[in-house]
Amino acid sequence: MKLGEFFKNYNIRLAYSYPKNYNLKIYTTTLETKTFKNFLDLKKFFNQKNILVRNFYIPDIGTVPFNLKINEINNFIEYANKKSTISFKLKNSFQILNNTEYSDIDWYLRSMKNILLHVKENNFFELNNILQILKKNNLTVYKKMKALIKNLRENNIILKEFKI
């Protein structure tokens, strides 16, 4: 794959590049993943061609980590896109309870309240999994979660279908 094609396919852009009117022929370079292991190698390649690049970034996602392997860009984008899903947020919110401090329970419940307002039927499986883990490991939070779900049924009618 050519460098230009790679950038276009994944909507990867250059931040703070200099000079502005560099020779576009650089984009016809073949992207050999043996030569360009990660994005740091790409940055170095541009620098060798006297094009200074501070960052690579993808609009609506953010900067691309320099240590990201070229052939892992797909996973990076997929993961970033997943972050806005309810399913991801449910799992992520649950992480707050790792090494729980007292105040984290309130934080967890505040976070869950926001997510539960947008839960759909296809999130019931994950929600049920979380409740089962809580029932086994943290009965206090389990009871609070149950109460929260019951309270939010007025605000999110889909939660009425969720059986605890």
Place this chain on the structure above:
Amino acid sequence: MKITKATYRAPDNYGDTSFDIETSVENKNEDIVDMSVSTLTILDGNNNTVSCDYDREENSYAEKDETFSVNLSGYAKAYLISDFSKAKAIVDLTTYKKEFKKIGDFDIPADHKSCIQSNNQIEFGKLRVFGISIFRWDPPENASDDHSVAVKVAVKNISDEYIQKVLIKVQLIDRTGSNLVDSEDYRAIPPNGSMHFEPSVYAKSGKLKGAKLDISIASFHQIEHYNAESLLQLSKD
């Protein structure tokens, strides 16, 4: 902010080890978080620097009381850490709110010897946006290749606030109203400083006839700073 995962991988055949850090951040402010910028620092047990992942900008979104997550990673030669059980990760993260303004729609210059100018400056929040000049770079050797249209605009920060990111976006709209391509240029502007932006777009010469450039500006302003640290654990993956 809380670090929910801080792991390192056993060194590979080259003696490299990598670090994976996950954080959760709660927005307790009325302002909506639109962006986060974070730095990961890995230190050994004696606070010596081992690895850094810096300037990690992410389009994080969180309204009041919402939580968002940021993942960071780093790598280093394993010999930099004599005792992994004492190594730690420090995460510094700042949240930003976004302000946006459309500057206007502009024609495309007919050739590389003429230009289109806005002939006015505008004030946008803490920024002064000077008049815009639109020009074309010299045509390519092969006339059927893409031609470049660029925008010059200087922006002054008229406040005492350090503005993390000012972004000028240009969208090339063809004569039918379709968005052909877009491009941005972004930079930080220190208090009372000025910056020059020069985003450009490329298209075939024919596509530029009757096309317009939609130009807008966005700025990102600090809401809150967070930090957290955690000891590293061996990854189970």
